[in-house]
Amino acid sequence: MEYKVRIEAFEGPLDLLLNLIDKNEIDIYDIPIHEVTDQFIDYLQKMNEIDIEIASEFIVMASILLEIKSKLLLPTEKVFQDGVEMEIDPRIDLVRKLEEYKLFKELSIILKTMQENHLKSFYKMQEDFSEYTDPIDELKEIDLEKLSIAFNHIIKRIEDQKCAEESVKLIRYPEIKQEICEDNIIRVLSNKSTVTFSELITIQTKSYAIAYFLAILELLKKKFIVAYQSNDCEDIVIERVDRSG
Structure with missing residues (x-):
């Protein structure tokens, strides 16, 4: 019997990472890099097993995750900011990118829904009521x-x-x-x-x-x-x- 493996399609590596974070109910500000990296690479391996071409950005993200994973195994790097010693979290840039991607993804969904609702609407021709009402400056409409x-x-x-x-x-x-x-x-x-x-x-x-x-x-x-x-x-x-x- 032939078995078919279903692999979900993702728009990019950040989309895949967000999916893993949501699925595992992970706090985006405290990502367990070891776990997420293993799952991310496991997904890429499954894609490779069924001959799906892996986009280069997924490979780049995998290398970034592995780099962060290795840095977390080393002693924490520290810097002085305004006379205060602070630890540098190697996950900072990744978290920022995920935050931005998540926000813009939500925004794009809302804008798309508004556009679709607009296309579904039918409008009656505007009657001329300028005689009775103050005109609205059409140049201000956006x-x-x-x-x-x-x-x-x-x-x-x-x-x-x-x-x-x-x-x-x-x-x-x-x-x-x-x-x-x-x-x-x-x-x-x-x-x-x-x-x-x-x-x-x-x-x-x-x-x-x-x-x-x-x-x-x-x-x-x-x-x-x-x-x-x-x-x-x-x-x-x-x-x-x-x-x-």
């Missing part, structure tokens, strides 16, 4: 693609502003929920008519940026706000919708 481009500019700026302390140890910032971000945006706009995306992100991390970005998308959907690119196209301006009329 599509998802432009919103995403401006968001990526901000993410790039956050990356460039990473503090030196993060190069030697993992900093765990408190998580912030999307609902809290929505409330914060509404609260800020109750005191002034506009606010920029950058002004909202009081903690310069990608998780905060994405939480606020998702909050903006939700408030746009509810028609509580309008959003448009700043003049330099590198920030997002959020403006409250006047609902008094």
Whole structure:
């Protein structure tokens, strides 16, 4: 009898690593490298056994995991930061990459769902009510693609502003929920008519940026706000919708 081995398809090595972490219910900030490395290499061996071509990035990731695994067997490297002795965790870069990949994967799923829902919608031709209502400045309306481009500019700026302390140890910032971000945006706009995306992100991390970005998308959907690119196209301006009329 011929047996068929089913191998799951992954978009890349980070996708495979996240799957292993989720499946084993592992804390992303405390990855048991020995265990994850063995499982990662075992997956590659199974791919090889059934003649599936292994992409080069999987091989590179396997070598990175093995390097981290070997470093963890050695005495911990230490550095002095502001007069304080700190240990260097060899997993830092890997954790950052996994964090970023996970956040952007979640964001891409949400944007794809919004796009699919938009395509499924049917719209009635807009009637002309300009005689009775104040016209909305159409130049301020922004599509998802432009919103995403401006968001990526901000993410790039956050990356460039990473503090030196993060190069030697993992900093765990408190998580912030999307609902809290929505409330914060509404609260800020109750005191002034506009606010920029950058002004909202009081903690310069990608998780905060994405939480606020998702909050903006939700408030746009509810028609509580309008959003448009700043003049330099590198920030997002959020403006409250006047609902008094």
